[in-house]
């Protein structure tokens with residue numbers, strides 16, 4: 114199956130990037146803890162947190178390596194919550210640890226709020242298909258958080274999407290089955306990630 118990598122820039126452009134071939138990434142005994150160590154070692158070389166997202170090509174490669182080699186990561190997920198339609202299984206979390214690593218399940222048809230992450234992020238679809246919609250600020254001086262959609266893309270397993278900290282998007286689970294995606298995010302800065310309201314042209318922290 115063809116592998117595809119994408120990056121979504123701060124202004125919502127979704128651009129293709131070279132993806133590493135699967136057979137170059139096959140490695141025996143590549144477990145979640147080895148992935149986490151490699152990510153932390155990579156980020157430790159970065160002098161300023163703002164430069165972390167310059168390392169997205171290497172981070173996407175590590176995510177692909179993990180998903181190819183880790184049966185555990187590919188198969189750990191929750192059923193969607195009957196009330197909210199989504200569930201989050203935290204794969205690793207430690208106080209003071211600068212990463213969020215999780216498998217997220219969406220019921221068919223569920224649409225996320227429009228949001229950014231305030232840090233770099235990478236998502237890889239494990240099951241099903243999701244539609245990503247990308248947004249950008251229109252530059253209205255009266256409503257700095259007024260946004261407009263500028264593109265969308267259907268993401269399938271084997272595709273990896275990476276996000277700049279200010280990339281604004283929403284996600285819809287399409288098809289008849291729940292979708293599951295592996296997601297990893299850098300350290301979120303306070304008051305840097307927002308939900309955007311299309312009707313009122315405002316944003317509120319989350």
Ligand SMILES: [Fe+2]
Nearest residue numbers: 228229230282
């Ligand atoms: Fe997101």
